[in-house]
Structures are given as structure tokens and as C-alpha cells.
Amino acid sequence: MSKRKAPQGDNPNKDICDILIELAANERNVNRNIHKSNVYRKAASILSKHPTRVTSGAEAKTLNGIGTQIAKKINEILSTGKLAKLDKIRASESSQAIIFLTEVSGIGPAAARKLADEGITTLDDLKKNEEKLNHHQKIGVKHFFDFQQRIPRSEMVQLQDIAFSHIHSVDPQFIATVCGSFRRGAVSSGDIDILLGHPTYSSVDTKKPPYIKSIVKTMEEAGFVTDSLSLGESKFMGVCVLPPTKTEAATDEGAACVPPPTKTEAATDEGAACVLPPTKTGEAKEKPVHRRIDIRLVPIDQYFVGLLYFTGSDMFNKTMRSHALDQGFTLNEYSVRPVGDTGVPGEAIPVTSEEEVFDILNYPFKKPEERNL
Ligand code: 8GT
Numbered sequence: 001m002s003k004r005k006a007p008q009g010d011n012p013n014k015d016i017c018d019i020l021i022e023l024a025a026n027e028r029n030v031n032r033n034i035h036k037s038n039v040y041r042k043a044a045s046i047l048s049k050h051p052t053r054v055t056s057g058a059e060a061k062t063l064n065g066i067g068t069q070i071a072k073k074i075n076e077i078l079s080t081g082k083l084a085k086l087d088k089i090r091a092s093e094s095s096q097a098i099i100f101l102t103e104v105s106g107i108g109p110a111a112a113r114k115l116a117d118e119g120i121t122t123l124d125d126l127k128k129n130e131e132k133l134n135h136h137q138k139i140g141v142k143h144f145f146d147f148q149q150r151i152p153r154s155e156m157v158q159l160q161d162i163a164f165s166h167i168h169s170v171d172p173q174f175i176a177t178v179c180g181s182f183r184r185g186a187v188s189s190g191d192i193d194i195l196l197g198h199p200t201y202s203s204v205d206t207k208k209p210p211y212i213k214s215i216v217k218t219m220e221e222a223g224f225v226t227d228s229l230s231l232g233e234s235k236f237m238g239v240c241v242l243p244p245t246k247t248e249a250a251t252d253e254g255a256a257c258v259p260p261p262t263k264t265e266a267a268t269d270e271g272a273a274c275v276l277p278p279t280k281t282g283e284a285k286e287k288p289v290h291r292r293i294d295i296r297l298v299p300i301d302q303y304f305v306g307l308l309y310f311t312g313s314d315m316f317n318k319t320m321r322s323h324a325l326d327q328g329f330t331l332n333e334y335s336v337r338p339v340g341d342t343g344v345p346g347e348a349i350p351v352t353s354e355e356e357v358f359d360i361l362n363y364p365f366k367k368p369e370e371r372n373l
């Protein structure tokens, strides 16, 4: 997953949401309490959709997903303009180091704590201690500033076109969809998530076809894919880049790219391209930014359940899964199955569209743009 989440637009409770999101990151990355992290995230998500400024914790508590503890914190924020708990976290050097380290692609909460305990807390420290990093983490360090930047939708469309042309040059029969935040209509995305299927590959086939490897090879040869983070039979995680424009290709290779100032989680929407200093002709040229790309191959009979899962948001998926359980079904990235009285899931129900999944679960259909929970 990409580590920066899409910011919200108009939100009269933005300051409170920002605090809740920071608390969620602290629970996930420092305390490694995923449950608490999700509680904060859910509360922030609910509050971000509330059309008016809340005037008390009690009022916030009437919203489904905000409990007593969070209501108390909202009261404190409303009366003092800040939250003592967060000030304490911000004052803790080790917490700050861990939170920074987890912003590097490939460094999870456990690795971050280990590195911080060894005194490795900055990007420079990471560069000086490369031998302590695995391959993914090294690439995360190499492209740290690039991966911090969100991808504007216009670039997502370009990346999609190039990726699909490579995919279809391997075999025109491939069915590919860009999922994730792009499919949900986001103005900018953290990465490009491609779901892939082929009409002749289904879950009855015991052997997985080598499609991912062929496609990645084609993309590497074309210079579109520049690094691989992990490459398996059903999943590729890597790095891609737009081809350089003609003028850029002609400019000095060694010119340093100036990273944009560090942004807070929800600060700005557009993925600012990295700006090169003016060239001899006096014009500032934009250097293409390296982007994270995920490709996932699924058997064709699991394509639509996979589409639902890979489109997210992950919060929406959680809600939908718990609704499924209420309705006596179990839903995951592979299938939707009825759960019998004994609690044992039955056979996967065949589906040929996302709509059918919603129908089966007796859940009103939500277009991808309505799944931004
Ligand atoms: P983004 O714009 O920040 O990339 O937002 P996104 O596109 O919604 O998030 P993503 O992290 O790229 O994940 C897209 C979808 O992929 C999620 O909705 C989720 O269902 C699914 N997903 C994976 N792997 C993982 C994973 O390791 N972590 C998470 N959180 N989601 C994952 O396929």
C-alpha cells in the first residue's frame, strides 16, 4: 500500500480530523496497535464527512463510529485548541523517528523501531547504513522524495495508457483495470494499482501462468519499470516512470532535483513535480518522478471480487466485509461465500460483475466514487 492518504476537500472539522489521523499513525507505527489505529481512522473518516463544525464531544458522539474516548478528546481540542496527548507524542524523539522511518517504503513499524533503537533516525543515517536495509527498503530510500509526492490524475491517465499498451503488447486478451484511489475518482493517487485477468486463466487451473513476469520484463525493457520491489506469480510491486520529454533528455543528467518542502499528511492535493534548476536556455524543466506501481493477477472467475477488493478504500472494504458477515456471508479478496449454521463457509458464489456482489450481500450498490470511506 502507499503510505500517504488522500486529503479531504472542504471539511469544517479538518483540524480535529488531522489530529485523529496523527493519533492513528502513532498507534499503528509506534504502539503497533492496529485496532486502536483503525478506531481513530474510522472516527476521522466519519467526521470528515460531517457537513458542519461540531460544537462538542457529545455532539460528535451521536455520529456512528465516535465513542466516549474520542468525544473527550474532541472536547479538549474544542476548548484548548490542542490535545496534550498529541503534544507529548510530538515531543518524543523516538516516536518521531519511528513515524519518519515508517514513511520510507518497505520500512514497517517493527523495522522502524529496530532502526531507531540503533540510533538510525534520519534519511542520511539510512543512506549511511544501507547494509542494514533489505532491497525494498533501499529502493524506498533511493526514491524517498519521489514516493512522498502524490500522482496527479492527469499523470495517472498517462501511466495507465503506457502500462496498458505494454500489457496488451504481451497479449491483447488481457483484461486490466486501474483500481485503488484512481478508480474511486481521486484527483491524485499514492500509487498505480493494476488488476489483471486473462480469459483463459481461472481458479481451476492448478498452475499459475507466467503473465506477470512477461509483462514486467516488457515494461523493464521499455524503461517504464525501473525497479522491482517484489515479483511473484500473482503480484508485482515495483517502480515506474514516464518517459523523459525530448528537451529533458537533452539536458544535463547530473542536475540535482530540488525536493519540495515536506508536507503534512493532508496539506495539499496535487503531486508537485520535482523541479530542476533552469537550464542554459533559462527554462525550468520538469524531471519525471518515479512512481510506485502494483500489478495483481487474479483468476478470471475471481476478477470482480478482486476488483471490489483492490478498488477499496480499505475502510470501505472493512465495512462491506462486516456487513457481509451480518448477512451470513464471508467476503474476501477471492470470493463471496455463504456461511452455514455451523460457521463453515460454503462454495464461492459465481459472480460476473461488482453489482452482483452487492446484490448477493443485499447492500445498495456504491459506485467506486462513493467508496471513499
Ligand atoms: P493511494 O492513493 O494512497 O494509493 O490509496 P489507495 O489506492 O486506496 O490505497 P492502496 O494502498 O494503493 O490500496 C488499494 C487497495 O488495495 C486497498 O483498498 C486494499 O483493498 C488493497 N490492498 C492490497 N494490498 C494491501 C496492503 O498491503 N495494505 C492495504 N492497506 N491495502 C491493500 O492489495
Ligand code: MN
Residues within 6 Å of the ligand: 001, 002, 180, 191, 192, 193, 294
Ligand atoms: Mn497500492
Ligand code: MN
Residues within 6 Å of the ligand: 002, 179, 180, 181, 189, 190, 191, 192, 193
Ligand atoms: Mn493506490
